[in-house]
Structure formats: structure tokens, C-alpha cells
Amino acid sequence: MPSLLLVEDDAAIRTALQLALTRQGHQVATAASGEEALANYKSVRPDLIVLDVMLPGVDGFEVCRQIRRTEQLPIILLTARSDDIDVVVGLESGADDYVVKPVQPRVLDARIRAVLRRGERDTSDVAVYGDLTVDRSAMTVSKRGVPIPLTPTELKLVMELSRHAGQALSRQQLLRLVWEHDYLGDSRLVDACVQRLRAKVEDVPAEPTLIKTVRGVGYRLDPPRA
Structure with missing residues (x-):
């Protein structure tokens, strides 16, 4: 069962996504802020982080940058707009993919599974x-x-x-x-x-x-x- 850390400051969205992703077969831990995510992700040891861009205090970009200094675990950004600078900045910060809000759980689940498949073994060569x-x-x-x-x-x-x-x-x-x-x-x-x-x-x-x-x-x- 894939282990996820969902970082989202909106309690209603966080609860809804946690429930939906759990139903899709994921084990989901949550954090309500960038500070909480940075403090806890090593103990949670997730297979992947779903990270909202617009967080109070330490935003999603900075969380991504700090994690990338020591860890290579996958990160998917949640962003409000697909056509603005947020996506480019997020990708340059080290994110693997992004999903635009409002989030459709099935789309997010598909992106999560696609990212996790990237570590599977290839042909012998x-x-x-x-x-x-x-x-x-x-x-x-x-x-x-x-x-x-x-x-x-x-x-x-x-x-x-x-x-x-x-x-x-x-x-x-x-x-x-x-x-x-x-x-x-x-x-x-x-x-x-x-x-x-x-x-x-x-x-x-x-x-x-x-x-x-x-x-x-x-x-x-x-x-x-x-």
C-alpha cells in the first residue's frame, strides 16, 4: 500500500482528499502547513508527497526546495492555476508533476501511481x-x-x-x-x-x-x- 504525505492547509480539502485517496488504496498521513511537513516527513517516511503550493508561512516551493536538498522522494504539486508562473517555479524547485485545483481524486490517484511506477526495474542492460x-x-x-x-x-x-x-x-x-x-x-x-x-x-x-x-x-x- 503506497504511503503518502498530503500537505494542505484547507481542512475541508485535506479531509476530502485523505478520504478519497484512502479509498483508492493509499495510506495517507497529513500536514496542515509547510512547517509541519518539514518537521514530520522523515518520521512519516512517505513514498510520495502531495504538496499544496499556497501554504501559509513556508510555502510549497520552499518545502520542495528544502526536501530536495537531502531527499529524492517524489513530489506532486497542487496548484490553483495551470498557466501561471507557479507551475514553472514549482518544477524548478524539484517537483515531479503537478495537478490543478479543484482536484479530481481519480486524476490525482492516476498521477500518483504513474510517478511511483517510474522507479520500477527496466530491461537488463x-x-x-x-x-x-x-x-x-x-x-x-x-x-x-x-x-x-x-x-x-x-x-x-x-x-x-x-x-x-x-x-x-x-x-x-x-x-x-x-x-x-x-x-x-x-x-x-x-x-x-x-x-x-x-x-x-x-x-x-x-x-x-x-x-x-x-x-x-x-x-x-x-x-x-x-
Whole structure:
């Protein structure tokens, strides 16, 4: 049973979502503020955090940033608007996905399960890209022999790029493969995740040599070294 931490300051929404997600088969702990979430998430040890953006005091962005300093567990943001700066800031803070309020529990449940599937094992294969080693069987990525800590979404993204090495994948293809939805308006999910991934795997993220941008298309991981 997946364990969730739901962070929402509105008591009515928090109770309704907790009940709905419990009925969907999740174990749900709650927090009413960013401070409470930061104080308790390590003891709760959730598989995933559902995090409201607009929290009093420490907001959802800051909660996300602080958790990302030490943890790679998945985070889904709850945001009031899909087309404003909140989404971009949230993704740059390290969130894996977002859902727009008012939240439909079935949609949220589907997004949660999609994120959690990203850590599942892939086909048995090891590929080397310069100093980067991608082991799809062990679901690990290392650089010069040192493991790289990746969120489940970052890990799934590099696995899909590796599986299609040498092939340019569009943002819409990556949305389907990694996030399991393909609304093109969500392409910022891809761009933000690529940016975070480059920061971890590239020597000079601003001048990537591994994950290339294919102008007008999307992204490509160059073929593995022979």
C-alpha cells in the first residue's frame, strides 16, 4: 500500500482528499502547513508527497526546495492555476508533476501511481556514455563510478533517453513515456526535468555533451560508447 504525505492547509480539502485517496488504496498521513511537513516527513517516511503550493508561512516551493536538498522522494504539486508562473517555479524547485485545483481524486490517484511506477526495474542492460553509466537492470546511474542521486522522474527520463539513444524524442513522446500523459501544454514538465538532469550528469550543464537539444523537436541522448 503506497504511503503518502498530503500537505494542505484547507481542512475541508485535506479531509476530502485523505478520504478519497484512502479509498483508492493509499495510506495517507497529513500536514496542515509547510512547517509541519518539514518537521514530520522523515518520521512519516512517505513514498510520495502531495504538496499544496499556497501554504501559509513556508510555502510549497520552499518545502520542495528544502526536501530536495537531502531527499529524492517524489513530489506532486497542487496548484490553483495551470498557466501561471507557479507551475514553472514549482518544477524548478524539484517537483515531479503537478495537478490543478479543484482536484479530481481519480486524476490525482492516476498521477500518483504513474510517478511511483517510474522507479520500477527496466530491461537488463548497461550502457556507457562517456563518463556516465546507465544500468537499466539495477536502475542506477553513475558518473566516473560515483552513483548520482536522482528522483524517480529524473531516473525514468534518463532510462527512456538511454533506451532510445541516438534518437531524437519529442517533448510529447517524453510526456507519454515518462509522465504517462501527453497534453502538449505540459511540455514544461519535460524541459524542467531535463534542466535538473543536466545539472546532475553534465560537466557543464549550460553546454551539454550528453543530453542534446534537438531544435524544433526535443531531446536526444547520444549513442553509448563502444
